[in-house]
Structure formats: C-alpha cells, structure tokens
Amino acid sequence: MATPAVERPAVVGTTVEAPRANGRATTPPAPPAPPSPAPRTTAPPPAPAAPTPAPQQGWGLPMIVLITGMFMSVLDVSIVNVAIPTMQRDFGSTTEEIQWVATAYSLALGVVVPVSAWCGDRFGSTRVYNISLIGFAAGSALCGLAWNLNSMIVFRVIQAIPGGVLPVVTLTILYRIVPKEKIGAAMGMYGLGIIVAPAVGPTLGGYLVEYVDWRLIFFINVPVGIVGFFAALIILPRFPGAYQGRFDVLGFLTIGTGLFTLLLALTEGQDWGWTSYKVLILLTVAVLSFALFIVIELEVDRPLLDVRVFRFWPFTNSLLLISVLSVGLFTVLFYIPLYLQQSQGLGAFEAGLLLLPQALVMAVCMPVAGRVYDRFGPRWPAVIGLTIVAWGTYELHVLTLETSHGHLIWLLCLRAFGMGIAMMPIMTGGIAAVPPSMVSRASAFNNVVQRTSAALGLAVLTAMVSRTQAQLGADRAGMMSSGTDMPVLGSGQAGEFAGMYATYQQLQAQIFVEAMDGLYIVTAVITTVGVGLALLLRSGPAPKAKGPAVHVEV
Structure with missing residues (x-):
C-alpha cells in the first residue's frame, strides 16, 4: 500500500512560511498547488525552534x-x-x-x-x-x-x-x-x-x-x-x-584585544607621541589581532561576529558612510565648545545652549527622514543630506574670534539638518540588506564602527590641529621682533607684564581658530567623498514583506 504524502510548509530559500491556523498550512486559491513529491523513506527533519x-x-x-x-x-x-x-x-x-x-x-x-x-x-x-x-x-x-x-x-x-x-x-x-x-x-x-x-x-x-x-x-x-x-x-x-553553541572565546579575545589596543593608541597618541614605541606597538598588536580575528571567524561554525555580513555591499557601504558622518558629528561636538569657551570666553552652560538648536533640528528631522526612506529609499536622502553637511562644514572654516553667535547657530543647524536626513536612511538601508537572521551581528558591527570611527577621526584631526598650531605659533613668533610694541595694562613692570600676557593670550586664541578652520576644510572634503558613496545606495522603497515568516537555518 502506498504511503500518503506528507504535507509540508512551503520553503523559500531559508524562510519557512508560518502556519496560519491551528498549526496547519492553508492551500492558497491560486496558483494550484504543485503535485506532492514522491514519498521519501528518510526521517523527517527536526522541528524548528520556537518561532x-x-x-x-x-x-x-x-x-x-x-x-x-x-x-x-x-x-x-x-x-x-x-x-x-x-x-x-x-x-x-x-x-x-x-x-x-x-x-x-x-x-x-x-x-x-x-x-x-x-x-x-x-x-x-x-x-x-x-x-x-x-x-x-x-x-x-x-x-x-x-x-x-x-x-x-x-x-x-x-x-x-x-x-x-x-x-x-x-x-x-x-x-x-x-x-x-x-x-x-x-x-x-x-x-x-x-x-x-x-x-x-x-x-x-x-x-x-x-x-x-x-x-x-x-x-x-x-x-x-x-x-x-x-x-x-x-x-x-x-x-x-x-x-x-560554544562561546567563541578566541574570537572574543582577538577582537577585544584589537579594539582595546586601537582605541588606547588613538586616545593616548597625542600625549605619548604618534611615533613613540608604545603607540607603534599598540597599533601593530591591533592590526595583527584584527587579522587573526578574521581568520578565526571564517573557520569557526558559530562566529562571535559574522564577518560574512561584509559580503553584502550595501551594508559595507553604509558602514563607510556612517564613519564619515560620525567623524563630522563628533569633531564639531568636540571643537565648537572649545572654541566658544576658550576663544570667546563663554561658560559651559552658555556654550551648551548654543549647541541646543542643532539638537532640536536633528530631533525634528530624524522621524521625517524615516518616512522619506520608506517612500524613496536611502540613496537620495543620503546624497542630499551629505551634500548639505559638506557645505555647512566648509562654511565653518571662516570662523573668527568675532564671529557672531547667530551666524554660528545657523551653520550648526544647517549641518544638523543634513545629518538628520542622511544618517537613518544610510543605517537602515545597510541593515535592511542583510538577512534577518544576521541583523544582530550587523547591528553589533554598526555600533563598533560608529565608536571606533569617531575616535579614530577625532584623534587624527586633533593631531593635525596640534601640528598646525605649533607651526603657526613658530611663524608668528618669528614675525615679532624684540622691538615690537606691547600694550601696557597698568603702571610699572606689572603693567608691562600684564600687557604681554594679554597679547600672548590673544595670539594663542587666534592661532587656535586658524588651526580649527583648517580642520573643517578637511572634514568637508571627507564628507564630499561620502556623497559619491551615497550615490551607490539603493533607490526606491524596500519590497514589502508578504507576511510573517519563521527563519530557520537549513
């Protein structure tokens, strides 16, 4: 007697359609169901995990x-x-x-x-x-x-x-x-x-x-x-x-060592010296640890961080763009308060108040950008947003000691608008490109890249600012002769000393602002490169899901 065919849920790739009623699959009205396959004598596959x-x-x-x-x-x-x-x-x-x-x-x-x-x-x-x-x-x-x-x-x-x-x-x-x-x-x-x-x-x-x-x-x-x-x-x-499965101990040790040594080198490089033995050893250990981590993760059955997510170019591209935006965001958040407090003499709270409008602009733009993404996809919000960020960042290079607060707030809000409409479409489009079963791995890489790129960019740009300040200071000192007139603030030798100190403070503030202006030009160029990468993102809304599905590995 022939064995009756077993009715199975339809399988598409690695996605199994979820049962619709009482655990039994419902036959769709059209097209007609294909004939049942020939009976097999092998044992049925194990039941999938809880949906x-x-x-x-x-x-x-x-x-x-x-x-x-x-x-x-x-x-x-x-x-x-x-x-x-x-x-x-x-x-x-x-x-x-x-x-x-x-x-x-x-x-x-x-x-x-x-x-x-x-x-x-x-x-x-x-x-x-x-x-x-x-x-x-x-x-x-x-x-x-x-x-x-x-x-x-x-x-x-x-x-x-x-x-x-x-x-x-x-x-x-x-x-x-x-x-x-x-x-x-x-x-x-x-x-x-x-x-x-x-x-x-x-x-x-x-x-x-x-x-x-x-x-x-x-x-x-x-x-x-x-x-x-x-x-x-x-x-x-x-x-x-x-x-x-077993915890990937080797993967954790290598990625942990790599990130720890890299961040430590970037954080202390300015104080220890970028060419010092300590920094060079830390960077060497970081590179070797990352290389060993990739080898281990490609060999183990259940990797701690699945580097195979980088096979999906939209996700890899989104990480590059997130790095560009993170460098621009944290560089401005670090240097603008310094500029306001050290060069213009504001207090901590007053400087913070001037940064508040840009935060409000981003708070308004984020939900709007999400709806724009749902309708148009990530490409054009990212291109337009990055272009605005590059323009606003370049305009910051004209800051002086006398720049009005109104003009500064306008430039910061302009950058915040561009960043607000670009960041989430970029991040969403990248993670949407990986399979649902790999979202947690992709989100972990996302956070690692955000924090590491911000630290890397800020450290490199800070080193550039420090070097520029030293060069400008040496140039200005060479231009001042011993006979240069100094202001006198008070009477006697104390007044002359106070005048010299005031001149020195003014000179240092001017040098800092000029060095910071160069930093914004470099940041604007980096952001402009990101515009080209954004043109490679997907255009158009994401395909709608056909219904809830249970994802299992086969």
Whole structure:
C-alpha cells in the first residue's frame, strides 16, 4: 500500500512560511498547488525552534521604551566630558589622569560591544535589554558615589559594560517588532538616541555642572533606568534565547584585544607621541589581532561576529558612510565648545545652549527622514543630506574670534539638518540588506564602527590641529621682533607684564581658530567623498514583506 504524502510548509530559500491556523498550512486559491513529491523513506527533519514573534502593528509604545534606555546610555558619552574639569579639581588629579574617566569608558565599550550580539541571541534580546538597563542605572549610581579618581575609573568601566550592550540589543529588538515597510519611520525614532543624545549632552551637562552638582549627571540615570526597566517588563514582547553553541572565546579575545589596543593608541597618541614605541606597538598588536580575528571567524561554525555580513555591499557601504558622518558629528561636538569657551570666553552652560538648536533640528528631522526612506529609499536622502553637511562644514572654516553667535547657530543647524536626513536612511538601508537572521551581528558591527570611527577621526584631526598650531605659533613668533610694541595694562613692570600676557593670550586664541578652520576644510572634503558613496545606495522603497515568516537555518 502506498504511503500518503506528507504535507509540508512551503520553503523559500531559508524562510519557512508560518502556519496560519491551528498549526496547519492553508492551500492558497491560486496558483494550484504543485503535485506532492514522491514519498521519501528518510526521517523527517527536526522541528524548528520556537518561532520569533511576528512584527507588530502597535510598535510605537515599545519603541519609546527602547529609545529611552538607549538614549540614556548614549547621552552619557558626551555629558561626562563637560564635567571633566570639575572632577579634576575635586579629585586633585592632573589633566592626563582625569582623561582616563572618559578613556576607560570608551575602552570598555570597545570590548563589550562585540559580545552583545551573542548574548542577545543566547539569552533573549528582551531579557538582555532589561538586565543591561538596570545594570547601567546601578553603574551610574556607583559613579555618582565615587570618592576618588581610581574608584571613578573602576565604576566607569562597570557602567560601560551594560552601556555598550544597550544600543545593540535595542536595534535587534527594533527589527523584530517593526513591520518591514515601516522600518524607516522606526529608525528615525531610533536616531533620536544615536545622534541627538550626544548633541544634547553638552547643554544638560553644562547646566548641571555649573548650577547644581556634577554628580547629578550620573544620579539622573538611576530613576530613568528603574522606570524604563519596569516599562520594558510590561510592554516589550518576549524574545526567547536559543542555544548558540560554544562561546567563541578566541574570537572574543582577538577582537577585544584589537579594539582595546586601537582605541588606547588613538586616545593616548597625542600625549605619548604618534611615533613613540608604545603607540607603534599598540597599533601593530591591533592590526595583527584584527587579522587573526578574521581568520578565526571564517573557520569557526558559530562566529562571535559574522564577518560574512561584509559580503553584502550595501551594508559595507553604509558602514563607510556612517564613519564619515560620525567623524563630522563628533569633531564639531568636540571643537565648537572649545572654541566658544576658550576663544570667546563663554561658560559651559552658555556654550551648551548654543549647541541646543542643532539638537532640536536633528530631533525634528530624524522621524521625517524615516518616512522619506520608506517612500524613496536611502540613496537620495543620503546624497542630499551629505551634500548639505559638506557645505555647512566648509562654511565653518571662516570662523573668527568675532564671529557672531547667530551666524554660528545657523551653520550648526544647517549641518544638523543634513545629518538628520542622511544618517537613518544610510543605517537602515545597510541593515535592511542583510538577512534577518544576521541583523544582530550587523547591528553589533554598526555600533563598533560608529565608536571606533569617531575616535579614530577625532584623534587624527586633533593631531593635525596640534601640528598646525605649533607651526603657526613658530611663524608668528618669528614675525615679532624684540622691538615690537606691547600694550601696557597698568603702571610699572606689572603693567608691562600684564600687557604681554594679554597679547600672548590673544595670539594663542587666534592661532587656535586658524588651526580649527583648517580642520573643517578637511572634514568637508571627507564628507564630499561620502556623497559619491551615497550615490551607490539603493533607490526606491524596500519590497514589502508578504507576511510573517519563521527563519530557520537549513
């Protein structure tokens, strides 16, 4: 007697159509179903893992919960920089020592970000998000209680571990709860944390440091983290973890070593000397570690970070463009406050207020850019946005000691508009090009590239500014003869000394502004190169998903 054919769900590539009712597949009315294949005597394949929850229609509220936690962790990167001088005074440390408050955080982030994708897949994205959120709040509380420099550095490392995990698992959850045709709008909301948080940091941090207490920049995270934790427990869908095989220890050690040594060399290169033995050894170790990491990840069955995502050119191209935008964003966020405080004599809060309008412009542009992406795709928002950023950055090269604040705000808002409409289409188009099963790996690479490129670009450009300042200082000193008249501020020798000091301060401020102007020309050129890469992005909306699907490996 013939064995009856077994009805199976249709398989397309590696995607299996989800059952529609009571676990039984429903035959579509047209076209007619193909004849059943001949019976096979082999055993049926093992049952797939529990299906991932399908994208939701009501994803807005879960997105708000996700963005709140991620916004808090990204904000902490820039808000602490404003408090560094006050911490230095309270702890009685040197400039080189206090910089480790920021350096330790960046180094810890570089090590923990690669392992965050594996943790989300192994233990469940929602569970890892909740643990990271409450862990970040606890680490922030410890930083606020720090009693000396050493304790602050240790607590910053503790804070950075969950802080590096949050953006990665947030992006992974986002792609699981949002329908594919709405992903652009969702990424526009996600961008509020990635781009707007660093821009808001100087304003909020400047106010707290100048009028309240620098410890509040850490304590403010505690209630936000607790509220976000309970909101996530109630609102976010559950994404169960799955067995991921043995942890890729060798991959973790190599990528962790590479990122740690690279970031350390970039951070300390200016102080140690770019050609010093310590920096050269660190860079050599970084290059060898990255090369060994690639070899290991191509050989192991379950890599920590799947470098095969770079086979998808749209994703690789998006990382290059994200690097361009990250360099431009963090360079301006670093040097404009210095310009306002050192060259124009503003306080920390006043300088932060002048940076606030650009943050508001980006906050408005991000959701709009997401909807533009849904309709037109990533190419033209990216091309137009990068062109505006390049133009606005080039216009910054005419800044002087007497530049009006109104003109500066206009240029910053122009750049913010271009960055706001370009960043999310670029990031969304890149991640949308990889298979859904690789989104967590792609998002981890995304965060690694953002942080590393910003540090690399800022370090290289800072070295260029320092070299230009030294050259300009030597040129100006050679132009001044011993008989040059100096202003006299007061009577006697003290008045002559005060006049010489005022002249020196004015000269140094002018040299700094001229060196900074050259930096903006270089940044504008880099951004212009990005316009050419943006022309290679996809044009047109992403194809709509035909329905929820269960992704399994075959």
